[in-house]
Amino acid sequence: MEDLLLNDLGEQERKLFATFVRYGRDGRAITIESLAATTGMHVNSQELTRALRNLAARGLIKRGGGDPLPGSSVAFRLSRPMTWREHPVGAAKGGEARDS
8 A cells, every 4th residue: 555655756755755764764753954954955945845745645754743842843754663674675675684
């Protein structure tokens, strides 16, 4: 089913999703500032906002935490943590390697 969700992703959505898979696979939330820096997008850009909205609408990511404190960074996380075998690279390698 997730393959169907990933088929129609645009370039920006793919970059963001790859960042979530690489750094947030364990369920950790990633701030918008970190996402922007990692993907090369601007923090306040429409493309970043649109890509995050599209990933959330597909159910791939969700807002990190509850209601953020005023002035705190907004963060997002994968909808569910992934094991190494579910990771696209890990599955290709037979699940034998591990990130540190």
